[in-house]
Structure formats: C-alpha cells, structure tokens
Amino acid sequence: MSVGEEVRTEQGKPQQSLGTAAARNLATTTKSVPQMQEITSRWLLRSLPWVDVQGGTYRVNRRLTFAVGDGRITFVKTGDQVEVIPAELGELPALRSYEDLETLSELARRCRRRDYAPGEVVASFGSRTEEVHLLAHGRVEKVGTGPYGDDAVLEVLGDGSYFGEQALLDPEAIWEYTARADTACTMLTLSRQDFEQVAERSDSLREHLEELRTLPDQDTNKYGEKAVELASGHSGEADIPHTFVDYDARPREYELSIAQTVLRIHSRVADLYNQPMNQTEQQLRLTVEALKERQEHELVNNRDFGLLHNCEYDQRLQPHDGVPSPDDLDELLSRRRGTKFFLAHPRAIAAFGRELNKRGLNPETIDLGGNRIPTWRGVPLYPCNKIPVTPERTTSIIAMRTGEAEQGVIGLRQSGIPDEIEPSLSVRFMGINEQAIIKYLVTAYYSAAVLVPDALGVLENVEIGRWR
Numbered sequence: 001m002s003v004g005e006e007v008r009t010e011q012g013k014p015q016q017s018l019g020t021a022a023a024r025n026l027a028t029t030t031k032s033v034p035q036m037q038e039i040t041s042r043w044l045l046r047s048l049p050w051v052d053v054q055g056g057t058y059r060v061n062r063r064l065t066f067a068v069g070d071g072r073i074t075f076v077k078t079g080d081q082v083e084v085i086p087a088e089l090g091e092l093p094a095l096r097s098y099e100d101l102e103t104l105s106e107l108a109r110r111c112r113r114r115d116y117a118p119g120e121v122v123a124s125f126g127s128r129t130e131e132v133h134l135l136a137h138g139r140v141e142k143v144g145t146g147p148y149g150d151d152a153v154l155e156v157l158g159d160g161s162y163f164g165e166q167a168l169l170d171p172e173a174i175w176e177y178t179a180r181a182d183t184a185c186t187m188l189t190l191s192r193q194d195f196e197q198v199a200e201r202s203d204s205l206r207e208h209l210e211e212l213r214t215l216p217d218q219d220t221n222k223y224g225e226k227a228v229e230l231a232s233g234h235s236g237e238a239d240i241p242h243t244f245v246d247y248d249a250r251p252r253e254y255e256l257s258i259a260q261t262v263l264r265i266h267s268r269v270a271d272l273y274n275q276p277m278n279q280t281e282q283q284l285r286l287t288v289e290a291l292k293e294r295q296e297h298e299l300v301n302n303r304d305f306g307l308l309h310n311c312e313y314d315q316r317l318q319p320h321d322g323v324p325s326p327d328d329l330d331e332l333l334s335r336r337r338g339t340k341f342f343l344a345h346p347r348a349i350a351a352f353g354r355e356l357n358k359r360g361l362n363p364e365t366i367d368l369g370g371n372r373i374p375t376w377r378g379v380p381l382y383p384c385n386k387i388p389v390t391p392e393r394t395t396s397i398i399a400m401r402t403g404e405a406e407q408g409v410i411g412l413r414q415s416g417i418p419d420e421i422e423p424s425l426s427v428r429f430m431g432i433n434e435q436a437i438i439k440y441l442v443t444a445y446y447s448a449a450v451l452v453p454d455a456l457g458v459l460e461n462v463e464i465g466r467w468r
Contacts, residue, residue: 043383049403107194118181121181132164156317164179256424257302260442266438305448305449307409317459322461408452410451412446
C-alpha cells in the first residue's frame, strides 16, 4: 500500500482499527504439539515384562517333549475349489516327519471334498473309523455322553483342525464320540482304503509306517514331556526308581527383530523454525510413536514370534456360540494358571459386553493410570486394535500368563545400544547430504517368547457383528 492510501473495509468505509490478519503477524498464538491419530494405548507393550537380551538371542530351554503331530492344516482355496497343501498332511500323527512330497501329493489328490449342513452328523459314536476328516472351514462339535446320560460337548473344532486320524494306523478303530457340524462345514476326507492303496505303491511310506509301528511307547506326562519316574506311598525296603530330567536337545532360539526408518529434516527447518517448539524433537517424537505402534503390531501378528502364530494348537479354543460369551472366557482361563490379562480388539470387548448385558451381568472395572479397564474374574481385559478383524467380522481374544518366574510370556529387548533414547530404541545421526537435509536412523529391537505352551491361549473365530 502506498503512502497516503486509505484502508477501507468490505463495506467501503474507512478502517478505524488494526485488522486481525495484520494483528496475527505480531501475536504469539497458543498452539498444540503436532497430533497423531495412530497413537493408541499400547497395553501390550506396557504390560509385558521385558527381559534384557545380551547377544541379540534368547534361548528357551524346555524339558524333552515328544512331538505328536498335533498342528494345524492349511488349505488353498481357488474359486469354489478347496485343496490341502500336500506338505501340511505331515501334521497328521501317521505322517509326522514324513517328507516324500510326491507321495504326500498323491494323498492330497485323493482327498474328497464334502459339505455338511448345520446340525448334520459327520461321524457317529461307536461306528467304525474309516476316514480322517480335514476341516477346511466351519465349526464341528465333538459330542459325548455326559455323567448323567445327556449329551455333552467335549470340544469345538475350527478351521484347520482334523479328526479321525486313528483310521490311518488302526483298522479296528471306532469313533469314541459323535462329530456334528455346528455350522455349514467344508471338509476334505481321506479314506483308509485310499491311504493303503498309496502305501502299497510307495516303498518310503511303507517303511515309514513300519518304523512308526515298531517305535516303543514313550513314557510321558499329560503334556508330552518325558516322565520323571517317582515312587510314593511305599513302605519298607521297596526299590526306588532311578530317573533324570531330560532336556530338549534343540531348544528354540528367538532373535531380536528390528523396526527401522530414516527421518529426514531440512537444516533450514531445524535451524529457523524452533520456537516455541523444537521441530527436530517433534519429528522424532512422532516417528518414535509410529515405530512403537509397528512394534506392538509385530508382537501380535509376526509369523515368527507373534502371539497369534505362536499359540499351541491345544491352547486354541472355539466359541461355543460364535459370540464371545462369559463361558468361553471361563474356558480360556481354565487352561492356564495365573492369567495376567486378556487382550482383545475393542470391537470384541464391545461384543463381550453385549453378551454380559443379555445375562444381566455387570463386570468389575479397575483403574489403571486413570483408565477404567473392564475385568472378567478379576483379570483385566485390555483393548488392542492390532488384533486383526476379518472381513467376516471375526477376531481373536488372547489370554496370557507373563513373566520369567511364572514360565509365562515375556518381551525381549537389548538395552545399552549406541545412541539409545529408550531401552532398545536408538536415534543415530547419519549426517547431512548435499541438499542440506539432516538424516537420523531410528531403530527399535524387540521380540517375544512363550516359555511354556500353556502360558498363551487364544479364543479364535470370535463373532463381533451379532446384535441379537
């Protein structure tokens, strides 16, 4: 504006006071630090006891356990066609440690698809076991006779389970329960006749089965560990058994995983725009927050050490009615001693709350750092949005015992690394390039270990979209 030019308002009248736009140039605004929607409560990171790992590797020594081939079977679905991955048949007890892929492929081709409607009987108690059933999708109830003669649900099987495996080794085997489809089910079945025909043409399979039949029965406890021979209740000069505790000769080792990024800041921004907030500090703060979110995601979902993938098959449960009911969480609690907390997606917690409302139950809550956390049987139920929700609106609920002293789940990290700003998290200056951009390497090292199998349990296929 030139000297002597009169400033006028939008109505054309002369301006009589300083405008707000000009005044802001001389005013100090009150502002927040940069905000970020990705930040969550991260209860898993806060609740896990962390063990300092020197050398980047943590070895879990256990008693010797004899494998019984009780894993989960994986299928491939192409359109409406369902096939079992041949190598996955090695999860069946009769085929454990068998590695002839050509023979396994032939067995996979002989698996026949069958679809069952809800309530349809798959196998009847007392009948001859002629087939092994591989459950590709759906839920199957094992129904037996209760102590008072009524039907009792012994177990609920989910995707990837199998039953009737004794048919492959024992031609005289009978069904000791009734298997009934709880939902619409898709299964693949392998008959003993097809299995024997393949064995007749495969020398390697015949040798494997012969070796399996001649193996001596291992004296184990109910957890599959080599038993410790003891004597009790005797008197006089009875012979006392000799024993020793055998160890697993190939214990699992957990290497620390890594999450990294390179943060870039222009030197002009770092030099000039630092009032009232330091730009470098704020950039680092938000980057570290994102790194911690990824760290918790990996602790839940990583295929190598993530909790969802490291839960043993016999510690995975299926909800009896699909929705997460108090009965299901009671069953989850009963599988382990000293459960420290549950971990569930917020939508799963809401679904559990709806079930409590239907029954007129009001769970207790506890105060943790100003947060009201719901509990069940005194065990806190922490929200964790890192647990995935499938397109079918199902998810999982995790229960765990924690701590080394309790043979539980522990977090792994290594403190004392160079340029550390938090335990096992470092920010290292990487220099300034020709464009005057400052670079920082932000790194986090972490992992998790399950010390004994029953420290971790998962309630799978929890339905969260049912409102009635």
